[in-house]
Amino acid sequence: MSEIKKITDAIIKFRDDRDWEQFHNSKDLAVALNIEAGELLELFLWRGAEEAEPEKVKEELADVFNYAFLIAEKYGFDIEQIILEKLKTNATKYPSDKAKGTAKKYTEL
Numbered sequence: 416m417s418e419i420k421k422i423t424d425a426i427i428k429f430r431d432d433r434d435w436e437q438f439h440n441s442k443d444l445a446v447a448l449n450i451e452a453g454e455l456l457e458l459f460l461w462r463g464a465e466e467a468e469p470e471k472v473k474e475e476l477a478d479v480f481n482y483a484f485l486i487a488e489k490y491g492f493d494i495e496q497i498i499l500e501k502l503k504t505n506a507t508k509y510p511s512d513k514a515k516g517t518a519k520k521y522t523e524l
Contacts, residue, residue: 419494448482
């Protein structure tokens with residue numbers, strides 16, 4: 416069993432032990448993910464990146480991952496597969512010989 420599957424199973428067990436699946440439609444999971452991402456972003460508000468408290472960043476990032484994993488589970492996505500597919504797509508859009516060292520969007524390369 417992959418580590419990603421173990422993590423997903425643990426998240427689902429946590430959810431199911433609390434009977435929360437009834438609240439976890441795809442729209443509300445996406446909203447929750449966005450809220451948690453906002454809480455992560457808030458840790459950097461009005462301060463430099465190095466000033467964010469690592470422990471709080473870790474907590475908010477875990478919340479973001481939890482909701483992302485639940486969305487993937489809702490749609491039956493294989494997390495490893497979709498990430499690798501996206502990296503392949505991005506490698507085509509951002510070839511290293513053109514994108515290396517620049518923050519330009521692929522349409523500007």
